[in-house]
Amino acid sequence: MTDNIAAGPHTDGYLGDPAVRAEWDERYTERQQLWSGRPNGALVAEVAGLTPGRVLDVGCGEGADAVWLARGGWDVTALEVSGVALERAAGHARDAGVAIHWVHAALTEAALPPASFDLVSAQYPALLRTPDAASERALLAAVAPGGVLLLVHHAGMDTRHADDGGFDPADYVWPSMVADLLDDDWEIEVDEQRPRVAPDGGAGAHHTDDLVLRVRRLR
DSSP, X not given: OOOOXXXXXXXXXXXXXXXXXXXXXXXXXXXXXXXXXXXXXXXXXXXXXXXXXXXXXXXXTTSHHHHHHHHTTOEEEEEESOHHHHHHHXXXXXXXXXXXEEEEBXXXXXXXXXXXXEEEEEESOOOBOOTTOHHHHHHHHTEEEEEEEEXXXXXXXXXOOOOXXXXXXXXXXXXXXXXTTOOTTEXXXXXXXXXXXXXXXXXXXXXOXXXXXXXXXXX
């Protein structure tokens, strides 16, 4: 599993906040399977017209999107903070007979090659908001000229108030925040709310609508 371009001083190669890693490892450990095991509907729809190339799967979870993309001819780099999730994803990739490049890191710490991915896919990512918009800028920086960033999130989540479980939408990055950073180097191809095509089962299946932002880097 450790074909890892984010090697660093940590003994296992992980780059990022250990507390965030521990939080997600705990979530995955609590359930034998957290997600449905099928690719996200918005990804399937938006990738249909794209020519396969290099893709970065941000927050790959248990690997359903990454495996689906690899089967479709994409050269996949899949990034995830949870080592538990990555182990499961790697197992699914082996079962499917596809090669995927795994990166055990937070997006902002991963030292990814800049402007080198034909597609950057972030499906419902839990990216923490910072004053310098580090996550938003990292998403955009990874896209190659002519490439696409596809960011999908749950509609309505961004306007909720903090709940008793400690979730505060103000702590996270939403598609509108990425759109606000775009300049003349970018073209917005899709920016809309639409009914979610949700796989049966898995966490998050109760959400009914998606926010879909698809932008193309012109230069």
